[in-house]
Amino acid sequence: MSKVNRGRGVLIALFLAPSLLVFTIYRIIPIVWNVVLSFQRWKLIGIPRFVGFSNYLALSQDPVFWESFRNTLYYFFGGTPIAIGAAVVLSLLVNKPLKGRNIYRALIFLPYPITPVAIAIIWKWLYDEKVGLINYVLRSLGLLRESIGFLSSFTWALPSVIFTTIWQSLGYYVILLLAGLQTIPDELYEAAEIDGATGMRKFQWITLPLLKPSLFLCFIVGIMNSFTTFDVIYVMTNGGPGNATEILVTYIYKKAFTFNEIGPAAAMTLILFLFLLVVTMVSNKISGGEAGGVHYYE
């Protein structure tokens, strides 16, 4: 390596050092510590005791763990595809030269920056069985004879929470997709039009393929959100009724801070981490290894 390159390398390392230090302290060390804890029995005091795989074994026999795992998958598959689908439609609409499209864009994005706790409280009241606006409107329109206990029903609780998160995350997906749409050159559409392509054909053969990196980015963000959402469920249902809305993250919290079972909570966290890692890697592979990549066409 030449002297100049070495100097440049040192400079880059120096610039990166503060970020890497923060990343190591707040990400790498906790992950390593979590791995260690998952093989231990520790009650927040005293010396942790090595227990091998017994935390993992206990989890495999815990029906609530499996229920929360299933709910997490349901939460993802029930929410993310719908949210991304709706975001594609909306982003196509607000990408057109509509009058006042910036207002529409702002309205769509508006829920995203609102803190999830506030959103959860708002929707909890909207869903309320006795005084909730949704039941009131549905009853007033004659669509319902009796109110639905959206958050107290075993059938409706999880879909209701999913709908809330779709409402919140939609704007973010729209922004990601709009960014992708705006990188597609108009010439491609013009050429397709000359060849006689219809709107649907253009969407199928130009928009969708070129939007693939943005769609996969949305997909990965969706996975991350589904597997790490905590506040909305904690405030709206706290995992109930029964364990109907218990997802892995809320169960990890309960295990650690309600049951004081740090080892099993760490084991669950590691399982979740590995699962996310695998899903993300597979998704990236499917997307051609460029999830989130943006192409610029000269």
Place this chain on the structure above:
Amino acid sequence: MRKNTKWVGFIVLLLVGIALGWGGGAKETTGPKSITLLTWNLPHYADTINQWIKEYQEANKGVTVNWVDKKGTELPTYFQTQLAAGSPPDVVNLQGALWYQYAADGILLDLTPYFQKEPQVKNRFEKNILEAASNFGGKYYMVPFYTPSTVLFYNKILFKEAGITEPPKTMDELVTYAKKLTKGTVSGLITLNFDWLYWPLFRANGVEILTPDRKKAAFNTPAAVQTLKTLAELTASGVISKVSWTGRWAEPNGEFGAGNAGMLHAHITALRAFQSQSKWANDQTIGVAPFPGKWSVPNYHGLGIASKTKHPDVAWGFVRMITSDKWAANTATVLGTLSGNVNADNSIINDPNFAKTHPVVAETFKVALSVAGNLTGMTRSAKDAQIKEAVYTNFQKALLGQIPADQALAEAEKAVNRILAAQ
């Protein structure tokens, strides 16, 4: 050689330093002393808490008391993270049965030697309350701070409209009255459900949570199946408000406060909660009585001392002062609940002026004291939180019509036995 000796000396000094600092645990240290008090959702009690601190600091020169308050939902998380960081608050205010697991895990200091050394402090408290609030496995870990327990509140206006002249005394009367009170959006009964607060409904029918040796579940009995079935039917027909099984604190109290229920089974601190948001609730319209069967669930608040405190004696002194007759009377008056301190509580109950100005609060004190010997909903197990969750989530399924009562009880029993069998 000389250099090596210096190094050895340095390492020895370092090790001694670490040993002194590390092995400290609950051993009093010298020099200026600073302790921290962690309270559970008491920002409205700030004036009094600051007075405690002032009084204690004046009486104990060189001592500093810091105060941190956390909401109920945040306190356990905060306490545990502080604990994990090795700097727990010295004095901690804990609610319900949370302290069982802390006591079992060695997180709380055993206060038995202090009680033995100062029996006058132990004798301050009503015996049943002290045992329920403090005793775990024959040792004392908590000092009663304020001690709400469940009673039955009722809406006298709705009672009158339904032609009911007095509160129910038996479970049959409870059901009959609840049915009579149910009309339109008004339910007959609401109960709080967290921390086993609903358990008198089962205990009144002879159902226990665990076997006496606390090794197995004891609740899967024909009486429990029948009780759960009845409660589910009453919930389905609207006699018991669904919010009893889906809400926690704000929702049930809000519904009763709004005049949408005839009776509320709750601990006595609920009085303030529903009264503050009610148009109908006043001294003439709120009734309070023991729950049928006279069973009551304690939801006591106690003060514990972290076993890792560097100043156990200072912390104990502070706890002793807070729970003294003078300050306990203040706590009971301001927080509207019994303190557990016999002299303090009696001074309030027997004060004609208090009965005149706060008739309902005075009545709740009398009712709560009358049932203090009939406490239920206490597993006295270090795994209480897990047992509670396993039982309630399964019961909830039956109560909301998801699964039959016998299936819910069987599943809950299986889950509880698995929890108890686990190491």
